[in-house]
Amino acid sequence: LSGWSPKYFPKQLVQYANTLLKDRILFGSDYPLITPDRWMKDFEDAGFKPEVMPGILKDNAVRLLGLG
Known part of the structure; x- marks a missing residue:
């Protein structure tokens, strides 16, 4: 998840991140x-x-990176 502030994420993205894609979504920085x-x-x-x-x-x- 990068490129936008989370307040602009579509509702469908949040819905899928909370359910089907919860193990496949990663944070990305826009700093x-x-x-x-x-x-x-x-x-x-x-x-x-x-x-x-x-x-x-x-x-x-x-x-994903095998660090754990």
Whole structure:
């Protein structure tokens, strides 16, 4: 998930990230265009389920890259 602030994500993206794609979505940074503080605030307000947030932010990448 990069390129936009989460407040602009389509509702369908959030819906699928919360269900079918929860293990396949990764965070991507747009720093310095979007600061980490702003992105995180918008992410928390965008409708993602609390239980999928750690996967999107870190756990899915750790698993994909074999770091865990």
